[in-house]
Structures are given as C-alpha cells and as structure tokens.
Amino acid sequence: MQVDxxxxxxxxxxxxxxxxxxxVFSLFIGLPLGILLVVTRKGHLLENEAVFNVLNIVxxxxxxxxxxxxxxxxxxxxxxIVGTSIGTAAAIVPLVxxxxxxxxxxxxxxxxxxxxxVIEAAQAMGASPGQIIFRFLIPEALSSLVLALTxxxxxxIGASAMAGAIGGGGLGDLAITxxxxxxxxxxxxxxxxxxxxxxQGVQSLGNLMSRRVRRS
Amino acid sequence: xxxxxAVKKTYVSGKQQVxxxxxxxxxxxxxxxxxxxxxxxxGKSSLIRTVNLLERPSTGxxxxxxxxxxxxxxxxxxxxxxxxGMIFQHFNLLNSKTVHHNIAMPLILAKTPKxxxxxxxxxxxxxxxxxxxxxxxxxxxxxxxxxxxGIARALATNPxxxxxxxxxxxLDPQTTxxxxxxxxxxxxxxxxxxLLITHEMGVIxxxxxxxxxxxxxxxxxxxxxFEVFSNPQHATTKRFVRSVMNDELPDSLLEQIRHNDGTxxxxxxxxxxxxxxxxxxSRVSREFQLDLNVLFGNITELQGIPYxxxxxxxxxxxxxxxxxxxxxxxxxxxxxxxxxxxG
Numbered sequence: 001m002q003v004d005x006x007x008x009x010x011x012x013x014x015x016x017x018x019x020x021x022x023x024v025f026s027l028f029i030g031l032p033l034g035i036l037l038v039v040t041r042k043g044h045l046l047e048n049e050a051v052f053n054v055l056n057i058v059x060x061x062x063x064x065x066x067x068x069x070x071x072x073x074x075x076x077x078x079x080x081i082v083g084t085s086i087g088t089a090a091a092i093v094p095l096v097x098x099x100x101x102x103x104x105x106x107x108x109x110x111x112x113x114x115x116x117x118v119i120e121a122a123q124a125m126g127a128s129p130g131q132i133i134f135r136f137l138i139p140e141a142l143s144s145l146v147l148a149l150t151x152x153x154x155x156x157i158g159a160s161a162m163a164g165a166i167g168g169g170g171l172g173d174l175a176i177t178x179x180x181x182x183x184x185x186x187x188x189x190x191x192x193x194x195x196x197x198x199x200q201g202v203q204s205l206g207n208l209m210s211r212r213v214r215r216s
Numbered sequence: 217x218x219x220x221x222a223v224k225k226t227y228v229s230g231k232q233q234v235x236x237x238x239x240x241x242x243x244x245x246x247x248x249x250x251x252x253x254x255x256x257x258x259g260k261s262s263l264i265r266t267v268n269l270l271e272r273p274s275t276g277x278x279x280x281x282x283x284x285x286x287x288x289x290x291x292x293x294x295x296x297x298x299x300x301g302m303i304f305q306h307f308n309l310l311n312s313k314t315v316h317h318n319i320a321m322p323l324i325l326a327k328t329p330k331x332x333x334x335x336x337x338x339x340x341x342x343x344x345x346x347x348x349x350x351x352x353x354x355x356x357x358x359x360x361x362x363x364x365x366g367i368a369r370a371l372a373t374n375p376x377x378x379x380x381x382x383x384x385x386x387l388d389p390q391t392t393x394x395x396x397x398x399x400x401x402x403x404x405x406x407x408x409x410x411l412l413i414t415h416e417m418g419v420i421x422x423x424x425x426x427x428x429x430x431x432x433x434x435x436x437x438x439x440x441x442f443e444v445f446s447n448p449q450h451a452t453t454k455r456f457v458r459s460v461m462n463d464e465l466p467d468s469l470l471e472q473i474r475h476n477d478g479t480x481x482x483x484x485x486x487x488x489x490x491x492x493x494x495x496x497x498s499r500v501s502r503e504f505q506l507d508l509n510v511l512f513g514n515i516t517e518l519q520g521i522p523y524x525x526x527x528x529x530x531x532x533x534x535x536x537x538x539x540x541x542x543x544x545x546x547x548x549x550x551x552x553x554x555x556x557x558x559g
C-alpha cells in the first residue's frame with residue numbers, strides 16, 4: 001500500500017469536513033428556498049407567481065450543470081469568497097452551489113406532502129403565514145424532512161469525492177490518485193470500504209432520527 | 217350573526233369560468249344552528265369558506281356581527297378568525313403533535329401563558345369527554361375521537377361562531393349521532409352560533425333550526441327545518457326530505473290502490489304539532505259512519521315537534537267521506553287524495 005494510516009485519516013477528515021461544512025451552508029440556502037418554493041406557488045399561503053417562476057428556473061439551471069463543470073465554472077466566485085480556488089475550503093463553495101438547490105427541491109417535496117387541510121385549519125384558527133410555516137408545515141413534515149436531508153448528505157459525500165479535481169482532497173481523491181491512477185487496489189478497496197461505512201452510518205442515523213421526530 | 221348579501225364566487229381556470237356561488241342571500245341569527253344542504257358541487261364548501269375568508273367572495277358581502285371582514289387588514293382578519301371556530305370532514309389535526317398540543321395550538325398562536333393553556337385544554341378535554349387521552353397522538357384515536365379533538369380545538373379561543381364543514385360525513389351513523397349531540401350541547405351551553413354544511417338530510421333533521429337548500433350556487437329553498445321538511449317545494453328538496461323520511465308508497469300498496477277503482481278512496485293525511493295529540497281517526501270514524509284503514513305511515517319529530525304522514529283508506533258512503541274530509545281539514549290537518557297511478 002502506497003499510503004499510510006495518517007493519510008487515510010486525513011482524507012477521512014477532509015471528506016467529513018467538506019461534507020459537513022457544505023451541508024450546513026447548503027441548508028442555510030436550501031431551507032428558505034424550499035419553503036419559498038412551496039408557499040409562493042399558486043393557491044398557497046403567499047402566492048407569488050414572479051418569485052416562484054424565478055426561483056424555479058434558477059434552481060433548475062444550477063441543478064442541470066454537472067458538478068465537475070460547476071466546480072470549474074465558479075472558480076472566480078470561489079476565489080472572491082475563500083481567497084483561493086484550490087484546497088479543501090475552496091471545494092466547499094461549489095459543493096454548496098451544488099447541494100443548496102438540491103436541498104431546496106428536497107425540502108419543497110417534503111413540505112408539499114403536508115395535508116392541505118392542516119394548512120386550512122391553521123388559517124381558520126387565525127395563524128399568520130410565519131406561524132403556519134414554523135408551527136404547522138415544518139413540524140408536520142419534519143420526519144420526511146430528516147429523510148430528505150439524509151439523502152442530501154449522502155449526495156454530498158459522493159460529490160465531495162470529485163473535489164480532488166480542484167485539490168480538495170478527501171477519500172475520493174485518495175481513491176482516484178492512488179487506487180485508480182497508481183493501480184493500488186488495496187487503497188482503492190479501503191477508501192471505498194470507508195465510504196460505504198460512512199454512507200451506511202449516515203443513512204441509519206437519518207432513519208433513526210426520522211422515526212424519533214415523527215412525534216414531538 | 218352571519219349575513220350573506222348577494223355573495224358570488226367565480227373561479228377562473230384558463231378561459232373557463234366556474235360559478236360556485238351565484239348570488240347567495242342568507243341570514244344566520246345569533247344562537248341558531250343553521251344547516252346548508254346540497255349535493256356535491258352545489259357550492260356548500262365555497263359558501264362556508266367565505267365566512268372566515270378562506271375564500272374571498274368575488275362580489276357581494278359577508279357580514280360577521282354586522283361587519284364586512286373582507287375590508288379589514290390581514291391582522292384584523294386573523295383576529296376575527298379567532299372568533300370563528302371551524303371543524304372539518306377530515307379533522308385536519310397535526311399528526312406529529314399530542315392531543316393536548318393540538319387543542320392548545322390556537323392558544324399557543326395567541327401567546328397565552330402556559331398555565332392558562334393547560335387549564336383551558338383540561339376543561340375542553342373534559343367537555344368533549346376525552347380527559348384521559350391528552351397524551352395520545354391523533355393516529356391512535358378513532359374518527360369520532362378525532363372529531364371531538366377538532367371540536368375542542370375549535371372552541372379553545374371561545375368563539376361566538378362555529379363552522380362545521382361536513383363534520384360528520386366521514387363518520388359512522390352511531391358516531392355521527394354522538395358528534396351531533398355534542399354540537400347541540402355546544403350550541404345550548406355556550407350559545408355558539410353554528411353554521412354547518414352537509415349532504416346528509418339526517419344531520420339537518422337532527423340538530424338544525426333552519427335549513428337552506430343549495431343547488432348550482434343558489435339557495436333554492438330556505439326556512440325552518442319544520443317548514444321545509446313538512447312542506448318541501450323544490451324537487452331537489454323533496455329528494456332530500458325523502459332520503460330521511462320515506463313517504464313513497466311500497467309497491468304492494470300501489471298494486472292494491474290500482475285495483476280498488478276508487479270504490480274506497482285513499483288519502484294522504486299529514487298532521488303536525490298539536491294535531492298529533494288528537495285521536496282524529498277514531499273521532500271521524502265514530503261521527504261519520506266510516507271505516508278507516510291505515511295502509512302506510514310514519515310519525516317523526518322535527519325540531520321537537522311531532523310530524524306524521526299517513527296513507528288512509530276511507531270506506532263508506534261518498535257523502536259521508538266528503539263531510540269527514542271537511543271536518544279533518546277543519547282541524548288543520550292536511551288531506552289530499554292519492555292518485556291511483558301515482559305514488
């Protein structure tokens with residue numbers, strides 16, 4: 001094996017760091033956008049065709065650009081935000097641009113599952129739009145939201161593997177540079193095994209939390 | 217008090233216009249239980265939703281205690297909604313929250329202190345008969361229990377008006393009865409005005425004081441439940457009345473009528489209120505040398521007033537029969553001959 005234990009641990013840390021940080025930032029962007037996508041649609045709480053259409057189209061555009069292209073395309077922006085266009089921190093910017101719109105869609109989907117009758121009941125009891133969103137929509141969708149966000153985290157783990165292209169490091173980078181390009185099968189198997197365990201762990205945790213929050 | 221004044225509601229989808237409400241004029245007096253009945257698509261649902269502005273009338277006005285709330289600010293509208301409770305066919309409870317939390321919700325929204333909320337929720341749970349269910353979740357309850365929770369939630373803010381949107385349509389007959397009893401208690405004990413919509417005439421008969429029949433967005437008939445049931449005018453109203461008070465003659469009876477060739481004429485006798493107490497049959501039989509034979513009939517109660525409908529065969533001389541009929545009519549009992557071909 002051409003790598004030692006510390007390199008693998010470092011790569012694992014980079015993966016966790018990229019995934020974790022980009023997830024938090026993506027959630028900050030995706031949650032409000034997801035809520036807006038729901039409440040501005042026709043016949044909903046704060047119906048607003050213009051806002052909905054713009055959001056809808058912009059999100060679709062970001063969602064249709066392949067991650068590897070997106071990563072390169074926003075390099076100038078990355079440089080403004082992080083000060084550099086290479087490295088782990090620099091990889092977080094494109095990851096957020098990738099996962100933010102994705103999370104917005106996932107959240108939209110979960111919130112749309114909430115029974116319209118519940119919203120009607122909330123309106124009938126004199127709830128304000130903010131109260132409806134935070135006391136009715138989100139609590140009722142919470143279990144489904146947790147599962148949706150689990151999907152987003154797993155997606156981010158996958159996407160972060162490509163961050164090697166801009167020197168982001170991480171397990172995926174290790175697998176490509178040592179396992180694939182230098183034919184080190186053991187490194188390849190090891191990194192993939194760690195990723196498998198990681199994804200399994202995240203998914204199990206997500207399932208558990210989703211059950212926990214079903215009733216609050 | 218709720219007043220509908222020339223209320224119209226038109227939905228536009230593409231180039232098509234759907235007129236859900238076509239000029240509704242109705243007045244629901246304070247303390248009344250007012251029922252609106254109609255087949256699906258008649259506009260009931262739109263009508264009830266104009267009261268708390270879940271639907272805005274396209275034209276016309278809805279006045280709540282004399283005030284047109286559609287002219288108010290969003291905040292004032294929300295305040296008014298707290299005075300108008302609403303319950304739903306599918307209950308619309310929060311499945312992620314306990315029974316206690318569900319009932320507390322309107323109070324939480326109004327930022328009521330916690331101790332006050334706990335006291336009020338306990339009182340409401342007691343009132344709807346579910347004091348031991350506070351910690352359960354809606355999916356652990358039966359339909360009837362869920363509707364009781366819905367009712368308790370609607371009453372949390374001490375509203376003066378309760379809107380019932382097909383509140384018993386998803387329940388079995390026995391549960392329906394118990395929910396209707398509860399609604400009547402709410403009306404009597406708290407003097408809450410109730411406006412309900414339904415497609416079940418049984419619900420109207422059971423608890424309503426007044427009824428309006430809705431068809432294609434228009435009120436085709438309205439009045440006290442007693443008037444409408446005992447003397448329905450419109451064909452649709454007659455169908456609804458017939459659905460709970462069958463006055464159609466059975467086939468065997470029609471066969472018999474067809475064969476008697478008018479030798480023993482058959483009359484439909486409708487008596488109401490005080491006339492029920494009178495033994496008119498035996499009196500007529502004694503006074504006029506007639507034999508009276510009841511072929512079919514039912515007696516029921518509308519708004520606490522007895523109401524009867526009998527099909528009676530008169531056997532005797534024609535002159536005697538005519539005198540007898542005059543005497544019966546004199547007692548404010550309606551009599552009409554049953555046509556031999558018709559029912």
